[in-house]
Amino acid sequence: MTDKADVPPGTVDMLILRTLQLEPMHGLGISRRIEQITGGTFQLNPGTFFPALYRLEQEGLVKGEWGRSEANRRAKFYRLTRTGRRQLEEHLKNWERVRTAIDSIIEAPQEG
Amino acid sequence: VRCWHRLISTLRLLISPRVSESELDADVRSYLDLLAEENMRAGMIEEEAVRCARMQIGGLEQLKETVRRARHGAGWEQISRNIRLGARRLSRNWGFTMTAVLTVGIGIGSTAAVYGISRAVLESRIVGASEPETLAVVLLHYSDAGYVSPGYSYYLALRTKQDVFSSLAAYRRLPAVMSSDHQVTQVNLEADSGNYFTTLGVTPHIGRLLREEDEHDASTLAAVISHRLWRARFDADPNVIGSSLKLNGRNFVIVGVAPEGFVGVQGDWFSPPDVWVTFQGMFGSGEPATEAFVGMMGRLKRGTSLEYANEKNKYVAASSGRRISNRLSTGRNRGRLCGPLVHFSRETDRDSGIPDDAFRRVRAHPGGVLLQCGEFFDCVRSNPS
Numbered sequence: 001m002t003d004k005a006d007v008p009p010g011t012v013d014m015l016i017l018r019t020l021q022l023e024p025m026h027g028l029g030i031s032r033r034i035e036q037i038t039g040g041t042f043q044l045n046p047g048t049f050f051p052a053l054y055r056l057e058q059e060g061l062v063k064g065e066w067g068r069s070e071a072n073r074r075a076k077f078y079r080l081t082r083t084g085r086r087q088l089e090e091h092l093k094n095w096e097r098v099r100t101a102i103d104s105i106i107e108a109p110q111e112g
Numbered sequence: 113v114r115c116w117h118r119l120i121s122t123l124r125l126l127i128s129p130r131v132s133e134s135e136l137d138a139d140v141r142s143y144l145d146l147l148a149e150e151n152m153r154a155g156m157i158e159e160e161a162v163r164c165a166r167m168q169i170g171g172l173e174q175l176k177e178t179v180r181r182a183r184h185g186a187g188w189e190q191i192s193r194n195i196r197l198g199a200r201r202l203s204r205n206w207g208f209t210m211t212a213v214l215t216v217g218i219g220i221g222s223t224a225a226v227y228g229i230s231r232a233v234l235e236s237r238i239v240g241a242s243e244p245e246t247l248a249v250v251l252l253h254y255s256d257a258g259y260v261s262p263g264y265s266y267y268l269a270l271r272t273k274q275d276v277f278s279s280l281a282a283y284r285r286l287p288a289v290m291s292s293d294h295q296v297t298q299v300n301l302e303a304d305s306g307n308y309f310t311t312l313g314v315t316p317h318i319g320r321l322l323r324e325e326d327e328h329d330a331s332t333l334a335a336v337i338s339h340r341l342w343r344a345r346f347d348a349d350p351n352v353i354g355s356s357l358k359l360n361g362r363n364f365v366i367v368g369v370a371p372e373g374f375v376g377v378q379g380d381w382f383s384p385p386d387v388w389v390t391f392q393g394m395f396g397s398g399e400p401a402t403e404a405f406v407g408m409m410g411r412l413k414r415g416t417s418l419e420y421a422n423e424k425n426k427y428v429a430a431s432s433g434r435r436i437s438n439r440l441s442t443g444r445n446r447g448r449l450c451g452p453l454v455h456f457s458r459e460t461d462r463d464s465g466i467p468d469d470a471f472r473r474v475r476a477h478p479g480g481v482l483l484q485c486g487e488f489f490d491c492v493r494s495n496p497s
Binding site: 046051055069075083087 | 113114116117118121122136138139140142143145146147149150168169170174175178179181182183184185
């Protein structure tokens with residue numbers, strides 16, 4: 001089993017938006033998908049995950065609609081909006097820049 | 113777009129908090145149900161699965177509170193919630209509500225009233241005057257005789273000899289009987305030097321104000337009426353200019369109406385001046401005019417500060433307050449005076465050419481009777497610099 005790690009600050013929104021890019025999901029579904037894709041490295045607890053999801057909804061980046069889960073339970077499904085897609089692209093571009101910058105520092109030759 | 117969505121969401125929170133609250137509750141509960149179901153699929157019995165799910169999310173209420181605090185508009189929502197709570201509690205107890213409202217209302221009202229009056233008394237400037245910060249009240253002060261009320265003739269001497277004011281004006285309040293159109297009333301009159309209004313930089317409501325030529329024009333005696341008198345006595349008739357007016361038996365011609373709210377240099381609310389005339393108009397050009405005690409106010413020359421005047425001309429700047437409550441050493445209450453004080457010392461008089469001999473005479477009768485002051489001014493007049 002992979003060791004757990006903290007989600008880097010400021011990336012929760014990007015992770016949620018990226019997860020919803022695939023298909024609309026309910027809260028637990030989003031949380032489990034992130035856990036599954038990262039091999040259990042990132043586990044979002046509801047205290048971190050719900051406030052972020054609500055802020056995204058308030059900003060119009062995701063839209064929640066009530067529906068039925070696979071087990072026929074009532075659940076709120078969130079889908080990415082057009083504004084959300086644009087925001088995700090920006091997040092990804094920015095993340096790419098950050099990652100390149102960090103990589104270049106890490107891979108820079110050390111003196112001595 | 114995001115800002116617009118945020119605004120709409122905040123408004124929704126404020127307008128329909130119950131809907132937002134029930135949606136949050138349903139969402140969190142459905143999360144809990146889904147988690148419990150997941151636990152049951154992992155082999156737990158229902159009760160244990162629910163208990164475990166509750167532990168995993170850390171408590172329903174705690175989670176909802178975390179979301180409430182993190183939402184956009186959380187601060188506004190909190191304020192709105194507190195207001196609603198307060199209103200509900202107050203509506204349940206009318207006796208307490210009325211007492212609280214009355215107490216707060218009376219407190220605010222009385223504080224505002226006291227503050228307003230204090231400010232008006234201590235700080236207010238001359239209404240209608242331009243650049244009031246360059247106006248200064250002028251008082252005579254002698255180290256061994258204290259404050260001395262100058263007469264009009266002293267003012268005339270000082271007006272030509274001083275060199276710190278671009279213009280120096282004199283004024284004096286006195287009651288008068290006004291008769292026009294068969295009506296006789298008592299009015300508050302202010303006798304002024306001709307340059308009084310130009311020194312203050314006041315502009316008339318209609319017509320014109322007093323000017324220096326009026327001091328010498330014996331054929332037509334000019335009078336300026338207050339805005340208050342114009343409305344009360346003349347029905348705000350703009351054709352009042354040129355009308356005649358009798359004050360203490362003398363015929364005057366109304367030449368203009370002072371601006372609304374203008375009450376002169378002495379901010380006396382209870383008996384503000386109704387009419388302004390020249391000293392010559394009120395007393396004639398002979399002795400009575402020159403003997404009248406006056407207040408003086410000057411417009412400092414551009415670029416001249418009180419401190420500079422003090423240093424250069426030995427004038428003593430006593431205060432730079434906007435309105436100063438002052439009682440002269442003679443015990444005569446001169447009322448509230450507007451503007452910073454400039455004290456003219458005996459040395460200043462000497463430098464200005466006003467003889468020391470004149471000072472010795474006035475010292476014998478500080479703030480004294482008209483006759484002795486008249487002698488003093490005779491002396492001043494007979495000893496030009």
